Amino acid sequence: MPLSVPAFPRPFAALGLASVLSLVAGGAVRAEPAVLPHPAATAPVAPVPGASAPARLPAPGRGAPDSFADLAARLLPAVVNVSTTETVKPGDGDGGDEDGGGEDAPQIPNFPQGSPFEKFFHDFMNRQHGPDAAPRKMQALGSGFIVDPSGIIVTNNHVIRHADQITVTLQDNTVLKARLLGHDDRTDLAVLRVDSPHPLPSVTFGDSDRARVGDWVLAIGNPFGLSGTVTAGIVSSRGRNIDQGPYDDFIQTDAPINKGNSGGPLFDMQGEVIGINTAIFSPSGGSIGIGFSIPSAEARGIIDQLRRTGKVSRGWIGVRIQDVTQDIADGLGLKAAHGALIAGVEPKGPAANAKLQTGDVIQSLGGKDIDGRALPRLMADVPAGQVVTLGIWRHGRTLAVPVTVGALPEDMSDQPAPKPEAKPQGSVQLKGLGFTVGAIDDVARQKYNLTEGQKGVVITATAEDGPAADRGLHPGDVITEVQQSEVAAPADLRRLVDAARAQHRRSVLFLVQNGDGLRWVPFPLGEENGK
Known part of the structure; x- marks a missing residue:
């Protein structure tokens, strides 16, 4: 199912309303829904022998309002239309956005080959879009809202990105x-x-942390350029990760959100902004009741x-992490799948200075339990220079490690690679795991484009439909650790896998490096595996 995240503004040219470009999002609104008894439940019901006591429902909340009109009338004047103009030079595409470019460019009709009409349209398109064509003015629309009477307006970055000129139209049509x-790409x-x-x-902003699933919300914006449109719905879910970045924590709502709503507010029933509408999930580009909003918190x-x-400015400790799944927990010997597993430590970063290690599991921040997905967002909120205490699980022990938080670098340059170490030759085939590994020598470095300082063993073959292939491993991937122990030769890998099996581990963990970076990959470890 396709995910429209976000629906970027598109040029509306002469194609009419449907081509108007706006951004999409969904959010949540806080209003406590009524919990009404079923009519048949008003009479006493005889208990069923042997049945457990019925679960107690929460106290009834407020019911749906008879109308949202008064609330909408109060909020509409603060919601604005954001219009942008961008000069697009030949060869630049339509603004460079994901939804721009060739998708919206006029297409040559399918005339018979060699006909006069084909030549006419071909020449026309060359004049309009060729390298010698004059720069074009492209327009896009989105939404925003005023948060300060002096004229401060909030919107989405993708609404105004690349804009040469930005204009705002108020509810009374004042332009x-x-x-x-300022703008922030990451959020x-x-x-x-x-x-x-x-x-x-x-x-004003409200407290999105208090918004509950089922609370009523209002979304106001300019879908398809239709200014001042109000839609209502409920908070469908919280804490959604839609793979837009490391700080994803979206509110999901079923309030209809469409192109042009991007940057608009999501209100609770007190008229406070608890979200900024940013993206939708849609196979068609229109609302199907799955929208996402950046929480006000x-x-x-x-x-x-x-x-x-x-x-x-964001806090940063310099680690690459992943969630602890049940397979990973089994491989580590953790009782519960909980925390953030460190897959890599940035050299000379705050974590490295605090002696954190690859394979450590970060389970708490400042005494509060965390999971892997939440760590980057929580750490980003910590000012640089502040010392935080991380609860670390390492080889069966729990440690409290103080870390001085640094500032997230804008451009983290690569560190020089260490000089290579001599490694014994040879290869090992692990049929039960579905792959073969070999030593990293000059031949392997050249064949798989590995760096001079690359450590570990390289995967040279994977069995079709085997466990390794199922987990996305390919020839050229490098295994640097097994069960948090470094691997320098194929024999090391065999020895560590055998040791894990002898300890009756349910799974074994490999630290795998490829073009996307480092990640821990768990493999189920039966008696026959690793042979």
């Missing part, structure tokens, strides 16, 4: 020029400023920094 105060947020002769209507700190400095 104001806007300038960009897809941007802050604009407009100058107005009088204070503008504004809205995450957005407020980002927006404050963008207002003050125009950029965002």
